[in-house]
Structure formats: C-alpha cells, structure tokens
Amino acid sequence: MPVAITPPTPTACTTFTAQVTSVPAGVGAGNTATFTYDAQIQTATVAADATTPPVTFTAVGSGPQTITVVYTSGATITGTEVVPITITPAPPGTISTTLTTVGTTTQASTTLACSGDTASLNGTVQYTLPGGGMVSTPVTNGVVTPVDLGVLLTSGQSVTATFVAAAGTCPACTFAPVTTSMCTVLLLPPTGTVTAGQPTTLQALVLCNGQPLNGATVTFTSPSGTLGTGTTNASGQATATVTFPTAGTTTATATVTATPAGTACNCTGTASLPLPIVVLPQGICTVLLLPPTGTVTAGQPTTLQALVLCNGQPLNGATVTFTSPSGTLGTGTTNASGQATATVTFPTAGTTTATATVTATPAGTACNCTGTASLPLPIVVLPGAAPGALQALPACWRINLFNPLLFPATLTATVTPAAAGIPVQFLVGGVPVGAAVTDATGTATLSVNLGPLQIINLTYQATAVVGGATVTSTGILRPCIPPV
Structure with a gap:
C-alpha cells in the first residue's frame, strides 16, 4: 500500500499518522503531498526515495x-x-444519574464514567422530563454540574439523561442515554434518647417509585464520619447499630451506596x-427529693418520695435510701416513672433534713447512679399532740397587695x-x-400582720397555761399557696 496508516485502525478521538511509502508514476521528488482527512489538511514534501515524512x-x-492525497508541482x-x-468507535462510557427531592423540587446529579x-468530555447533559420538557446542565472536563429540575417528581416518574458533546470536541467515550426513576430515602428518628458512647x-x-427497594446498601454518616x-x-428498611462518640447537637444522614442490579x-x-x-452526655444522674405532703409529726408515719433521672429520663429499678442526720429512715425502689417511695418516721420534733441517695443501679442502664444523692431537704417535725397539752397548728402567710x-x-x-377561756400567747421568732x-372547742385563733423579718421563720410558737402548767407548742409557718 503506497500510504501507511499507524495504527492501522485508530480509535476515535485518538491520533494516528499517515505516511507515503511510494508515490504514483509521474510524481517526482520535491512535489508536495497534501493529505485531507475529515476537513483536516496536512502537507509533506516528497523525498528523493519517493516517500514523505x-x-x-x-x-x-x-x-x-478515507484519506485523500493530492500531489502537486507548483500549480500542476x-x-x-x-x-x-x-x-474504531470510542469505548462506551456510563451515565449514572441520581434524583433527590430537595424541598419542593427534584435535583439531578449525574456522573460520567469513561x-x-x-x-475530553465537554458539552452538556440534557434531561428529558416527564411530559417532554428539557433541562440542560454543563459538563466541564467530565464533571457534570448538579441541577434543579424545577419540578417535583413523584413515584413512577423518570428522567432520561443524554450527553451532548460540545461542537469541535472529541469525547473519549460514547454514552448511551440512561433513564432513571425516582428514589426516596427517609431516615427515621431513633427511639428513646441518644447517649454519647452508647449504642443507638x-x-x-429506601423507596423506588414509592415501593420498597430490597438489597440496597445504606451508609449512615454524621459530620464526624x-x-x-x-x-x-x-x-425497604436498612438498620445499623451506631455510636455517637461525643455529646452535643449533630446530624445523621442515610445514603444509598450500592443498588442491586x-x-x-x-x-x-x-x-x-x-x-x-x-x-x-453519658452518665448524668439526677436525684430529686420531693417535699412531703401535709405536716410531719414526731412519731407519726410520713411518706417520702424521690425522683431518679438518667440523662433526663426516668430510671427504673434503682434502690433509693432515705436518711436524716440521725440515721436511715427507709428504702424504696424506683418504678417506671423513676419514683421511689418509703414510709418513714421522724422520732423527735424539731428542724432536721432528709436526703435521698441511690444505693444500687440496675445493670445495663446508660447511667451508674449509685452514690448520687439529692440536696438535703429541710423538714420541720412537729411534736405530737398529748392530753393536757397545747398544739400549734400549721399556718401560712399571704402577700398584702395594698401594703407589700x-x-x-x-x-x-x-x-x-x-x-x-384559756389565753394563748403567740410568738414568731421568739417575739410576741x-x-x-x-x-368552746379549745381553739385559739389570732389574725396578725407579720413583717418581712418575721416571715423568714419556718415556725411559730404558742404558749398557754393548761392545767396549772405552762406549755409551749411549735407550729409550721410557710407561705400560702397561692400566696395572695
């Protein structure tokens, strides 16, 4: 063959060479050989050995x-x-399109693999929408710009993506149009609380056209990885047991990383x-000792209640011990609401405190609350009534809107x-x-206006001569509810 092509069957968008190895009769050394291929023109000079570069x-x-070679000598x-x-055609490439619902429209993201x-991949990707509408997005050096399709696709609708090469370019791969149906991924909120370092x-x-998609791989991520x-x-459900390493506010995202063929x-x-x-945060325990309802009388049973929380949620099955400075009062176990109850008795009258302490935590909980205690709760223990005695009853003070x-x-x-007819003297803070x-019922009642320094007292006293003996009783003094 008088013209050699190297390689003999070039692949589209690659380069090849053409070289004259022997000229036809009548063509001499020094003639010009003009090569024309697909509007591309190259020239070479015929050498003495009847070849060209x-x-x-x-x-x-x-x-x-075809390649045309024209030999000339001057204008002849x-x-x-x-x-x-x-x-040879360029090798086939692949188009992968992902449709994602963002707000009230659908976004298309396409990847070209070659x-x-x-x-060499420059031009546009054209999306054919349901109903025949078209949306285009640029392709630069093989990277396709994501685009908002301007419509909200629903289940059963699809989009066809077609690569269109820019004029004058030669893409290294050929791409067949691909039709993609609508996918939906919903990440469900976790049940219960999420605790740092604990499994969640x-x-x-995952839905394909509104129907569950079986066999898809789903990866759960957060900003940290x-x-x-x-x-x-x-x-269509994918499940993973995960652990968030640190406490705080974060986000989680579920992404399909593989789709079954x-x-x-x-x-x-x-x-x-x-x-x-x-x-x-892991292991935050809170113990709250609730004030007893009604009065607390020496030698009489009183109910104490404590609330135990683990990370703000009720802790079930914890053992709570109630104590005062004089010793242990009683023990209870928290229920599903996190409440522990014990019936206790304060032996002597006076002002004391009570404390609730977790002494055992059930296994497998997110918190180890053993040793966590409430703040000491002040308690006024009233003396019990006795025959021939005086008893001051609980009292409360109110706010005077006209004179604060x-x-x-x-x-x-x-x-x-x-x-x-028995006179009873009343004292607050030791001051009458x-x-x-x-x-006739043996009741003495005194209406009085107390001052700001008097209402800070938690008790008041009543004194009278009963049966020839002077007796004194202490009663509880607290704000009325409501205070006005």
Missing part, C-alpha cells in the same frame, strides 16, 4: 472512512490517491435529608382536752405577736 491526524467518528497536479481507513481521557439503632427506608452500614430488607431505580448516591440528633411590707397570717392553737382566747 508522517503527518498526524485526530480520528473522528467510526467505521470505514501530478497525481492523486484515495486511501481507505477504518476508525476509560479514556475524561478531560438507626433505621432508613461514617457511623455504620446496613442493607435494606424486603420492606436489575432494579428499576439506580438509587446509588441518593441521600436522606440530614436528621438533627441531640446526643446526651405586711403579710397577713392566721395563727391557731388547740388545747387538749378542749376548754374555753399577739394573744387569743380559746373557744
């Missing part, structure tokens, strides 16, 4: 083509040759919306056995505030 072309298209054509050439030079179950639902991976079941949707790359997650420096209160004391006389 090689010239270089870029292969385009595919299949059988001395010979012509038509050389056949076969161009075994050749991706920098995350679940994601990968949390875990799961595979969807026949219900043969499905209607290519969901690879489709992600859920980020789900806000509040990660609680005066606090109305009603002080009451009873004489046992009941007797009328007035006196009253018992009625």
Whole structure:
C-alpha cells in the first residue's frame, strides 16, 4: 500500500499518522503531498526515495472512512490517491444519574464514567422530563454540574439523561442515554434518647417509585464520619447499630451506596435529608427529693418520695435510701416513672433534713447512679399532740397587695382536752405577736400582720397555761399557696 496508516485502525478521538511509502508514476521528488482527512489538511514534501515524512491526524467518528492525497508541482497536479481507513468507535462510557427531592423540587446529579481521557468530555447533559420538557446542565472536563429540575417528581416518574458533546470536541467515550426513576430515602428518628458512647439503632427506608427497594446498601454518616452500614430488607428498611462518640447537637444522614442490579431505580448516591440528633452526655444522674405532703409529726408515719433521672429520663429499678442526720429512715425502689417511695418516721420534733441517695443501679442502664444523692431537704417535725397539752397548728402567710411590707397570717392553737377561756400567747421568732382566747372547742385563733423579718421563720410558737402548767407548742409557718 503506497500510504501507511499507524495504527492501522485508530480509535476515535485518538491520533494516528499517515505516511507515503511510494508515490504514483509521474510524481517526482520535491512535489508536495497534501493529505485531507475529515476537513483536516496536512502537507509533506516528497523525498528523493519517493516517500514523505508522517503527518498526524485526530480520528473522528467510526467505521470505514478515507484519506485523500493530492500531489502537486507548483500549480500542476501530478497525481492523486484515495486511501481507505477504518476508525474504531470510542469505548462506551456510563451515565449514572441520581434524583433527590430537595424541598419542593427534584435535583439531578449525574456522573460520567469513561476509560479514556475524561478531560475530553465537554458539552452538556440534557434531561428529558416527564411530559417532554428539557433541562440542560454543563459538563466541564467530565464533571457534570448538579441541577434543579424545577419540578417535583413523584413515584413512577423518570428522567432520561443524554450527553451532548460540545461542537469541535472529541469525547473519549460514547454514552448511551440512561433513564432513571425516582428514589426516596427517609431516615427515621431513633427511639428513646441518644447517649454519647452508647449504642443507638438507626433505621432508613429506601423507596423506588414509592415501593420498597430490597438489597440496597445504606451508609449512615454524621459530620464526624461514617457511623455504620446496613442493607435494606424486603420492606425497604436498612438498620445499623451506631455510636455517637461525643455529646452535643449533630446530624445523621442515610445514603444509598450500592443498588442491586436489575432494579428499576439506580438509587446509588441518593441521600436522606440530614436528621438533627441531640446526643446526651453519658452518665448524668439526677436525684430529686420531693417535699412531703401535709405536716410531719414526731412519731407519726410520713411518706417520702424521690425522683431518679438518667440523662433526663426516668430510671427504673434503682434502690433509693432515705436518711436524716440521725440515721436511715427507709428504702424504696424506683418504678417506671423513676419514683421511689418509703414510709418513714421522724422520732423527735424539731428542724432536721432528709436526703435521698441511690444505693444500687440496675445493670445495663446508660447511667451508674449509685452514690448520687439529692440536696438535703429541710423538714420541720412537729411534736405530737398529748392530753393536757397545747398544739400549734400549721399556718401560712399571704402577700398584702395594698401594703407589700405586711403579710397577713392566721395563727391557731388547740388545747387538749378542749376548754374555753384559756389565753394563748403567740410568738414568731421568739417575739410576741399577739394573744387569743380559746373557744368552746379549745381553739385559739389570732389574725396578725407579720413583717418581712418575721416571715423568714419556718415556725411559730404558742404558749398557754393548761392545767396549772405552762406549755409551749411549735407550729409550721410557710407561705400560702397561692400566696395572695
């Protein structure tokens, strides 16, 4: 063959050379050989040995083509040759499109995969929407810009992506259009609290055209990295047991990282919306001792209740011991509401404190609350009533809206056995505030306005002469509820 092609069957978008190895009769040394291939023109001078240096072309298209060689001497054509050439098509590439719902519209993200030079891939990707509408997005050096399709696709709808090469470019791969159906990934909120360092179950639902997608790989991530991976079941659910390493506010996202072959949707790359997650610190225990209801009387049973929380949630099955400075009062176990109850007795009257302490924590909980105690709760223990004695009853003070420096209160004391006409002196903070006389029921009642320094006392005193003996009783004094 008088013209050599190297390589003999070039691949589209690659370069090849053409070289005259022997000229036709009538063509002499010094003639010009003009090569024309697909509007590309190269020239070379015929040497004394009837050959030319090689010239270089870029292969385009595919299949059988021709190269024309025209020999000239000045303005005279001395010979012509038509050389056949076969161009091998560029290798096939792949288009992968992911459709994601963002707000009220659908976003398309496409990836072009090519075994050749991706920098040769320039042009646009055109999306054909349901109904025939078109949306285009640029391709630069093989990178496709994500685009908002401007419509909200629903289950069963699909988009066809087509690569269109820019004029004058030669892509290293050929791409067949690909049709992608709608994928949806929903990340479900975790059940219960999420605690740093403790295992948490995350679940994601993957749908293809509104139907569960079986066999898809789902990766759960947070801003700090990968949390875990799961595979969807026949219900489209993927589950992973994950651990958030640190406490604070973060997010979790579920992304399909592999789609089984043969499905209607290519969901690879489709992600859920980020789900806000509040990660609680590990092992925060709280014990609250609740004030007893009613009065506390020496020698009489009183109910104490404590609330135990683990990371703000009730802790069930914890053992709580109630104590006072004089010793242990009683023990209870928390229920499902985190409440422990004990019936206790304060042996002597006076002002004391009570404390609730967790002395045992059930195994397998997020918190080890053993040793955690409540703040000491002040408790006024009233003396028990006795025959021939005086008893000051609980009293409370109110706010005077017309004079904020005066606090109305009603002080009451009873004489046992009941007797009328017995004078009773009332004192607050050891200072007399007035006196009253018992009625037929043995009750003496005094209405009095207390001052700001008097209401800081937790108790008041009543004094009377009963049966020839002076007796004194202490009653509780607290703000009324409501205070006005």
